[in-house]
Amino acid sequence: MISRFHYPGALPECGELALPDELAHHALRVLRLRDGEALILFDGRGDEVEARLSVRGKAGFAVLGERRRVNRESPLQVVLVQALAASDKMDWVIQKAVELGVSAIQPVQAERSVLRLSAERAEKRLAHWRQVAVAACEQSGRNRIPEVRALQGLGKWLAAHRDGSCHVLAPGGEVGFTDLARLPGPIHVLVGPEGGWTDSELAACDGAGCRRVTLGPRVLRTETAGLAALAVLQARWGDF
Incomplete structure (x- = not known):
């Protein structure tokens, strides 16, 4: 190559x-x-x-x-709203999400996020994550670099969210992605941290109009769940 x-x-x-x-x-x-x-x-x-x-x-x-x-972008606009994960898991998620055609990545601070970042550290990590996205584009052939957005608290993101459909991954969710009808606009997929969403966070997602979605009877790790969802969405409505 x-x-x-x-x-x-x-x-x-x-x-x-x-x-x-x-x-x-x-x-x-x-x-x-x-x-x-x-x-x-x-x-x-x-x-x-x-x-x-x-x-x-x-x-x-x-x-x-x-x-x-050369356009190698997916026709599907998926925004991955990923709760902060520890160690190098965030790098892994960003790299693979870019390869799978994500249009943007929004890191959020969740109550059970193991990783906690000060404002200064968050800026440094953001610059690093953006470089991870660039490297993934170099490898995968994408000519447009997906936006990696600045870290926000989940509540702040939910309060400002107005654009497109919203799906929160949750064990025991009401439906799977194969049960959903395609909606216009961007698709937002919310993925919890290592310890999962708290009841209050799920209630806040419900209040913001997000739908609880399951990925089957098995519990997936945070670094697996969002990527599995991206693959399913690409297979249903994207370019897989």
Whole structure:
């Protein structure tokens, strides 16, 4: 496979482009690409450009070739509202959700979230999560980068939520995704933390018009549940 890289800016129509230091380091030192090898640059807004790597000392340049607009986005708009999970589980969820075609990811603080972030740490984690999304686009061929939104409390998100349908994953939920009719607009899928939603959180979701949905008789981990839901939705109404 040809290596793909996100270029953080507008891509010129033609000519030669100096690669940013971080991108050049990844291409030359991590992937060990050689002078003259093919690569693809994409701008995160839909365009990608075929290019050839030109190496001069420690610097890398891209000789730009054909530019094209390739749409690999799902026709389904799914927003994954993921309760904070501990360790590297959030990285895993974001990476795989991007591969599965999610349109946006909204981290939320839940009552039973093991991970607790101060404002400063939340900003650092947000920057890291956004880079995880970029890397997942590079790997999966997506030319548009899904938005990873700033962390919010669940209550605040529910109070502001007005756009599209809302489904909260809950063991013993009233219906499964295969029982639902397709509704217009974005589909929001709410996934609880390791300890699950509390009764008060589920009541708040009910009050905000969210529907409780089950993924079957087995209890799935937080890092599994949202991805399973995305796969089901893509199979029903997306591009699987």
